[in-house]
Amino acid sequence: MGTEALARLAEERVDHRFKGLPPDAEGRTVAELTAERRNLFTGGFTTPVLALSAERLEHNLRLMETYAARHGLLFAPHGKTTMAPQLFQRQIEYGAWGITLAVPHQVRVARAYGARRVFLANEVVDPAALRWIAAQQDADDAFRVVCYADSVRGVELMDAALSGAVRPLDVVVELAAGEGARTGARTEAECAAVADAVAATGTLRLAGVAGYEGEVPGADPERVRAYLRRLTGLAADFDKAGRFAGLDEVIVSAGGSAWFDAVADVFAEIPELSVPVLKLLRSGAYVSHDDGHYRRITPFNRVPEEGALEPAFRLWTQIVSRPSPEQAFANAGKRDAAYDLDLPFAQVVRRDGVERPATGISVTSLSDQHAWLKTGPEAELAVGDWVGLGLSHPCTSFDKWQLIPVAEADGTVVEYIRTFF
Numbered sequence: 001m002g003t004e005a006l007a008r009l010a011e012e013r014v015d016h017r018f019k020g021l022p023p024d025a026e027g028r029t030v031a032e033l034t035a036e037r038r039n040l041f042t043g044g045f046t047t048p049v050l051a052l053s054a055e056r057l058e059h060n061l062r063l064m065e066t067y068a069a070r071h072g073l074l075f076a077p078h079g080k081t082t083m084a085p086q087l088f089q090r091q092i093e094y095g096a097w098g099i100t101l102a103v104p105h106q107v108r109v110a111r112a113y114g115a116r117r118v119f120l121a122n123e124v125v126d127p128a129a130l131r132w133i134a135a136q137q138d139a140d141d142a143f144r145v146v147c148y149a150d151s152v153r154g155v156e157l158m159d160a161a162l163s164g165a166v167r168p169l170d171v172v173v174e175l176a177a178g179e180g181a182r183t184g185a186r187t188e189a190e191c192a193a194v195a196d197a198v199a200a201t202g203t204l205r206l207a208g209v210a211g212y213e214g215e216v217p218g219a220d221p222e223r224v225r226a227y228l229r230r231l232t233g234l235a236a237d238f239d240k241a242g243r244f245a246g247l248d249e250v251i252v253s254a255g256g257s258a259w260f261d262a263v264a265d266v267f268a269e270i271p272e273l274s275v276p277v278l279k280l281l282r283s284g285a286y287v288s289h290d291d292g293h294y295r296r297i298t299p300f301n302r303v304p305e306e307g308a309l310e311p312a313f314r315l316w317t318q319i320v321s322r323p324s325p326e327q328a329f330a331n332a333g334k335r336d337a338a339y340d341l342d343l344p345f346a347q348v349v350r351r352d353g354v355e356r357p358a359t360g361i362s363v364t365s366l367s368d369q370h371a372w373l374k375t376g377p378e379a380e381l382a383v384g385d386w387v388g389l390g391l392s393h394p395c396t397s398f399d400k401w402q403l404i405p406v407a408e409a410d411g412t413v414v415e416y417i418r419t420f421f
Contacts, residue, residue: 001089002114009086009418010034018403019336020049030403030416040316040411041350047318047386048332050397052288052406054414056312057090063307064286065094070306071264076100076119076253078284082398084419085113087287098144100282104129107145109420111136119253120147121210121282123154123174123183127161134165146207146251150174150185155197155204162203170207171198172251173238175231177215184211188234195243206243208251208278209235213259224259228266239273253280261299261306285394288312292342292392313397315344315389317371322383328361330371330387336400339366342392346373350386358387 010031014021022044025033038044040051068075074097079088088099088110098117101107104126107118124130124147133145149155149171162169173191176184185191191209198204211231213224235252244250250273255263260283267279285294289309300308317332337344343366346358360376371389375381391397398404399421406415 005113037412040407040413048336050315050401050404053312054406054408056310060286060309061094073279073281075281078282081284081395083421084417086417116142118145123148123150125154125157130161134162138166146170148174149194150183152197159201159203168205170205172208172210175211175234177227178217180217181215210253213254214256224262225266232270244275247275249276249278251278251280255281255283257283257285258297261303288394290392290394291345291390313391317387319383319385328373328375328381332371333366333369335368338391338393338396340396344389344391347390348388
């Protein structure tokens with residue numbers, strides 16, 4: 001990643017764009033505010049404010065680096081989860097081969113902050129985006145984009161847009177996870193037709209195969225492994241047919257956040273091909289993990305001996321209304337908290353510097369700017385109390401916050417993460 005561009009993030013001025021930050025920090029640079037090491041609870045931060053745990057963030061980065069290395073995998077974590085170049089850099093420092101992204105705009109963000117390897121997990125048919133990618137590659141031999149191809153028509157559109165490019169664009173043929181799944185060619189025969197179309201161009205180069213096992217219909221361990229074996233079998237068939245001739249390596253890629261244990265198992269079975277295989281895992285939600293969806297589905301539940309991810313997010317909100325013993329309202333809502341998979345989870349209550357479990361408190365609904373809380377007889381809650389909420393689905397949590405404080409266990413804020421959505 002580009003250290004100069006990342007350093008410039010610290011020069012940005014704190015102002016009204018960044019919710020939750022101390023009003024008296026207006027005009028300071030991010031670097032100046034960071035140097036003050038303010039406390040999240042006593043340093044003037046206003047609610048609602050989303051914070052990341054410094055210790056848990058570090059733990060998750062280290063755990064997945066270790067996991068990938070232990071299983072002989074290279075790692076290109078999905079950056080669309082965070083869209084935070086500082087976290088991209090941390091992921092690369094912790095051994096990532098590159099960054100996975102979903103759409104060309106995200107590639108532009110990563111490139112602006114010095115990304116060298118991007119796995120674009122989508123077929124790109126927009127001529128302007130393709131021309132921009134080609135220009136970036138032609139201007140910098142160290143920059144590489146690999147993207148999907150899943151149709152002959154897509155290959156034709158890519159070829160037309162890339163006319164005149166000096167370097168070919170690397171593509172991997174995407175095998176769909178089954179009928180009714182998301183993208184990808186549905187059959188091995190269709191995949192072969194796409195590969196033939198790529199070979200017929202001078203603008204594209206077949207670099208391997210890829211897929212996403214998270215889209216397997218009725219996913220269970222057997223179905224997921226069966227699909228992954230189809231994917232690795234496709235790579236072996238392509239190799240036998242001489243489709244990878246002339247390559248230094250071939251990419252075989254899969255891996256969301258629910259089944260990376262199956263990816264590790266099946267990728268370990270890949271037979272020796274005529275060229276070395278780059279086994280590329282793409283899981284992305286691990287950075288922050290969560291208290292809901294990913295906590296339930298993480299493969300570490302199935303393989304606890306491999307370790308455990310820790311939820312790093314907490315949304316701090318404040319009680320602004322307590323109209324009855326059974327109900328309270330906090331000042332965080334849909335504009336602040338992810339709610340597409342689960343509602344937030346009341347975890348702790350903080351009053352006068354003392355933190356206690358949020359016993360008897362649950363979130364039942366969200367308005368735009370309010371959380372509806374149900375309170376049982378055992379709930380001790382008053383107007384002005386801070387409530388720490390756990391969140392579900394990192395991908396729709398990061399995108400609501402442009403500048404996120406990273407706090408140590410005692411509340412000391414040691415960093416601010418800038419996002420670009």
